[in-house]
Amino acid sequence: MKNEIDKKIMIVRKLLQIGAYLQKTGARVTKEYGLTQQQFVVLNEIVEKKTVNQKQLVGELLFEKSNVSKIVKKLNHSELIDISISKGDARLTILSATKKGADLRRKCLDSLNELSLEWLDSLSEYEIEKSLNSLSVIRQLIFKS
Amino acid sequence: MKNEIDKKIMIVRKLLQIGAYLQKTGARVTKEYGLTQQQFVVLNEIVEKKTVNQKQLVGELLFEKSNVSKIVKKLNHSELIDISISKGDARLTILSATKKGADLRRKCLDSLNELSLEWLDSLSEYEIEKSLNSLSVIRQLIFKS
DNA sequence: TGAATAAAGTTTCTATGGAAACTATAAAGG
DNA sequence: CCTTTATAGTTTCCATAGAAACTTTATTCA
Numbered sequence: 001m002k003n004e005i006d007k008k009i010m011i012v013r014k015l016l017q018i019g020a021y022l023q024k025t026g027a028r029v030t031k032e033y034g035l036t037q038q039q040f041v042v043l044n045e046i047v048e049k050k051t052v053n054q055k056q057l058v059g060e061l062l063f064e065k066s067n068v069s070k071i072v073k074k075l076n077h078s079e080l081i082d083i084s085i086s087k088g089d090a091r092l093t094i095l096s097a098t099k100k101g102a103d104l105r106r107k108c109l110d111s112l113n114e115l116s117l118e119w120l121d122s123l124s125e126y127e128i129e130k131s132l133n134s135l136s137v138i139r140q141l142i143f144k145s
Numbered sequence: 146m147k148n149e150i151d152k153k154i155m156i157v158r159k160l161l162q163i164g165a166y167l168q169k170t171g172a173r174v175t176k177e178y179g180l181t182q183q184q185f186v187v188l189n190e191i192v193e194k195k196t197v198n199q200k201q202l203v204g205e206l207l208f209e210k211s212n213v214s215k216i217v218k219k220l221n222h223s224e225l226i227d228i229s230i231s232k233g234d235a236r237l238t239i240l241s242a243t244k245k246g247a248d249l250r251r252k253c254l255d256s257l258n259e260l261s262l263e264w265l266d267s268l269s270e271y272e273i274e275k276s277l278n279s280l281s282v283i284r285q286l287i288f289k290s
Numbered sequence: 291t292g293a294a295t296a297a298a299g300t301t302t303c304t305a306t307g308g309a310a311a312c313t314a315t316a317a318a319g320g
Numbered sequence: 321c322c323t324t325t326a327t328a329g330t331t332t333c334c335a336t337a338g339a340a341a342c343t344t345t346a347t348t349c350a
Binding site for chain 1: 149168279286
Binding site for chain 3: 181183208209211212215216234235236237
């Protein structure tokens, strides 16, 4: 019987493995919409937040600021988001989604969600609650480090 | 109260988010040993399997064969693994770890495991069992798709 | 008031990973 | 036995992401 240390290591291994698989599969879906996973996540955040700046995106998504900058540039070039300069602080860029961006994000999100439902199709309600609870606990521990 | 569909979507989202975070943080650790995450995973698999071919690695790790090929080339160049041609089938390359490779893998694995234990330091035994069980169930559903 | 420091974001450099095309070898079939 | 098809792995192309250096703007401090 494995001890506690081995079990914790096993948990992290499974999270990495499942995460990597979902990442890669999700990437194939977002690619159909001309976006990488990270680009989609950024667009999604901008849509959800209505207006946001890059520092906030870096903080919340834990992406590299150089990459966020490049993603913002590309999304703007594709006319999915608008960039304006903050009146109070010229260093800040204020980001918001265009209608085109919101529409694309909606479609992409629907496809991703469809995939999610396929994956967990036969998960019981009991297992759902259990899983959500476990993941919340784990997430809290990991992100506070 | 969220319905079942929203909850399933939430589970996948959390898995992606946690996985991405662990991936990135793990990458910083493996980088200290001159390896990317995927390179480490391949080396680890070769050490654990003693001898293996690339097709098997591709099948088990779900990595792109072009990338596995490149990783194998690099690990060989760094003298971490040996490559030989199968006597029965010249198409097959038989991979095995060198002592240097096994040692590096051991050290890197120890660092990664240390990090894993830090993350889940205060996870109770009950939560450990629950998490392991949930992740096993989810993994089985996702990988069978 | 001006110099020093900090902050927000951009650019450059480099290695990596996925997709597609390619090569050499093995298996199948007529 | 030879041609066709399949298989295992390699190479090329290209876009991306992280790290470090850089630029512009704001804040702090003497």
